[in-house]
Amino acid sequence: MRSPRIAALAALLLLAAPLSACSSGPAPASTTIGIGVDLPLSGADASVGTSTLDGIKLAVERANAQGVPGGFTFAVQALDDTQQGVHNPQQGASNVRTLIADDSVLAIVGPYNSNVAAAEIPITNQAGIVQISPSAVSDGLTLGKDAAMLRRANPDVNTFFRVCTTDSRQGSAAARFALDLKLKRVYIVDDNETYGLDLANVFARDFAKLGGTVLGRDHIAPDTQDFKALLLKIKGYKPDFIFFGGTTSTGGGLLRRQMFDVGMGKVAFMGGDGIPDIAEVAKKRADGTYYTVAAPNADLLPAAKQFVAAYKAKFGSDVGPYSANAYAATQVAISAIEQAIVANGKKMPTRAQVLAKIPHGAKNEVMTPIGPISFDKNGDVRKPVISLYAIRNGHSAFIEQLNLSE
Amino acid sequence: MHEFLAQLANGVELGAIYALIALGYTLVYGILELINFAHGDVYTFGSFTALVVLVALRAAHFLHGAGLILGIVAALAVAILACALLNAGIERLAYRRLRKAPRLAPLITAIGVSFMLENLIELWQGAAPVPFPNVIPNPELEIGALQVGVQQIVVVALAIATMVALHYFVKRSRLGKAMRAVAQDRDAASLVGIDVDRTIAITFLIAGALAGVAGFVGGVSFGSAWFLNGFGAGLRAFTAAVLGGIGNIAGAMLGGFLIGLLESFSTWFIGGQWSNVAVFSVLILVLVFRPSGLLGESLPEKV
Known part of the structure; x- marks a missing residue:
């Protein structure tokens, strides 16, 4: 028994040798600049994650085609933060460390989820590398005491x-949309995650402030199957609608689906x-769902039409909910x-030099498919737009959008 | 009153699924004194095989009229068969060699098999939840103050019929008698001419078949299948088996229904995020104060 095992082990080692030689091969040519990416690319979030990644790929391809000063080329280095099928903060943190360890990576785009961002910001803050998320919306990532905690390593640098x-x-936009739709009585459910809880809290506060009735509030436990x-x-x-703070994978999909099993199929879901x-x-049962997206409707912006056309031509599919944001980021x-x-005289810049060139204030906006972008001192966009969609016959239909300029 | 009855019906539906899974834990424990942690994943496998059959039949436009009933029977039969064979295969490959090893070895092996199954199912069907076809039309029926869906009735009826069949099988049939004999004393059973290996294999086949039924009704009831479903459902069903007295068949059924009702009513009274706390507190309380469970006899030897 012994010798065949040793032989098998030796064979495995032999097989592995050329593989390890590959990974420790010559360093990438110094003319390549890495755009690090961290997104959920498999599992339950795969469809939104990959359409977001496609937005990034398109932007990088465009930039390379137009020519980069100093003869550099951009390359996407994408890592997946999914574990056990769901986006995972620890995995995200480890991905960001991997990207930072590579000197050619000068900026990171991502993550998709707020709880992942909360685990990554302290690391990128310490390393002083630019990180731009297309979609992490939790308030505490940029605002107030929570954000200050995340910036402990370098409190003065964002x-x-x-x-x-x-x-x-x-x-608060969702609260206004709901009342516009004549939905007045709500029951609120959230998934107890960073994103869902925050969203539900703000909705509850503003919906009541604007005159709606909050009938009750519940949180769901992770991995629940029976709603x-x-x-x-x-x-x-007897609510007019249920407001859900969370994602499809943390319970939104099953919650909507099972509403039909208890005779609540005609009640709206937001x-x-x-x-x-x-x-x-939820398949056909998704009809009657409303959702907000923290971005303008790409189809309505003139700058966006070109992006949508290029995206469809390259990937052969419709633009994902955050593809345009990813492109813009x-x-x-x-x-x-x-x-x-x-x-820097057409030479490879440092990460600090890149950080210094991030657009702030009204003067140096970057034109993107989601409108001109520059940031305030917290790192948030200066001209936010929120749009409302409904699911009809299994497809998303745009309803209206709100400009929330400060 | 209305809502109380509705929650009651929902708890019974949930409990029926847990009871079916709990029976698998208890049968195997009764005969081998092994907690088969892979059992929850056999349940997941059952959901997916039923789902795959239903999706294929729907694509072939088979699920209309009489075809619908045939299709449901076919999906159920395939799930039962697949799970029975899978479970017996696990026993043959992973547990049989370890029958004389210290108890910890098969227990840890069971956890290993569970991880393997989870990841194989993920490879097969992906990590996202897959919607389960809505095969059973679900109009609400009003029985007095009680509103129940047809789907609920089908789920509960199927589960109870399975349990009754199991009960008679174990109590009346020759194989059932052999199973009880092996559970009582393996050596004595082999002395009187019972083929112990075969009896244990049959026990795993039956436990797997029950997981197949559970997988089908679970898929119908929750409307989706997910590669990690078996973990949560398995833990709750294990709690149900311990509550009823692990190794005791009637106890597993009773425990399953009690855990289902507890989950339903704790969601109603305390809130959804506390239902797991309520269920697993029961596990701790039972293990501390009545380790033999509600119906189990006290057997200090068993671990």
């Missing part, structure tokens, strides 16, 4: 930016930008890197 707007703006007990309880309150993919789980990162290259 390295985290986002091209989407915040939970609180999304929650009928909860829904039966909610049914007793949520934030965590549930645009709800039809994948990458454009901002690339613009800052290119300016830093020029300022």
Whole structure:
């Protein structure tokens, strides 16, 4: 028994040898600049994650085609933060460390989720590398005491930016949209995660402030399969709609689906930008769902038409909910890197030089498919827009959008 | 009153699923004194096989009229068969060699098999939840103050019929008698001419078949299948088996229904995020104050 095992082990080692030689091969040519990416690319979030990554790829391809000062080329280095099928903060943190360890990476685009961002910001803040998220909307990532805690390593430096707007703006816009739709009595459910809880809290506060009635509030436990007990309880309150703070994968999809099993199929269902993919789980039963997205409707912006056409041509599919945001975030990162290259005499700039070129204030906005972008001192966009969509016949239909300029 | 009855019906539905899974834990424990932690994942496998059959039949436009009933029976039969074979295969490959090893070895092996199954199912069906076809039309029926869906009735009826069949099988049939004999004393059973290996294999086949039924009704009831479903459902069903007295068949059924009702009513009275706390507090309380469970006899030897 012994010798065949040793032989097998030796064979394995022999097989592995050329593999390890590959990974420790020559360092990438110094003319390549990495755009690090961290997104959920497999598992339950795969469809939104990959359409977001496609937005990044398109922006990088464009920049390379137009030519980069100093003869550099951009390359996407994408890592997946999914574990056990769901986005995972620890995995995200480890991915960001991997990206930072590579000297050619000058900026990071991502993550998708707020709880992942909260684990990553302290690391990018310490490393002083620019990080731009297309979609992490939790307030505490950029605002108040929570954000200060995340920036402990370098309290005076902000390295985290986002091209989407915040939970609180999304929650209050959702409250206004609901009342516009004549939905007045709500029961609120959330998934107890950073994003969902914040969104539901703000919605509850603003919906009551604007004159709506909040009938009750519940949180769901992770991995719950049976929502009928909860829904039966909610049914007793006779709400006009259920507001859900969370994502399709943390319970939104099954919650909507099981509403039909307890005779609540005609009751409306509303949520934030965590549930645009709800039809994948709830199928036909997704109809009657409303959701907000913390970005303008790309189809309505002139600058966006070109982007939508290019995206469809390259990937053969419709634009995902955050593809345009990802494209914009990458454009901002690339613009800052290119300016830093020029300022550095067409040589490879440092990460600090790139950070210094991130657009602030009204003067140096970057033109993107989601409008001109520059940031305030917290790292939030200066001209936020929120749009409302409904699911009809299994597809998303745009309804209206709100401009929330400060 | 309305809502109380509705929650009651929902708790019974949930409990029926847990009871079916709990029976699998208890049968195997009764005969091998092994907690088969892979059992929850056999349940997941059952959901997915039923789902795959239903999706294929729907794509072939088979699920209309009489075809619908045939299709449901076919999906159920395939799930039962697949799970029975899988479970027996696990026993043959992973547990049989370890029958004389210290108890910890098969227990840890069971956890290893569970991880393996989870990841194989993920490879097969992906990590996102897959919607389960809505095969059973679900109009609400009003029986007095009680509103129940047809789907609920089908789920509960199917589960109870399975349990009754199991009960008679174990109590009346020759194989059932052999199973009880092996559970009582393996060596004595082999002395009187019972083929112990075969009896244990049959026990795993039956436990797997029950997981197949559970997988089907679970898929119908929750409306989706997910590669990690078996973990949560398995833990709750294990709690149900311990509550009823692990190794005791009637106890597993009773425990399953009690845990289902507890989950339903704790969601109603305390809130959804506390239902897991309520269920697993029961596990701790039972293990501390009545380790033999509600119906189990006290057997200090068993771990």
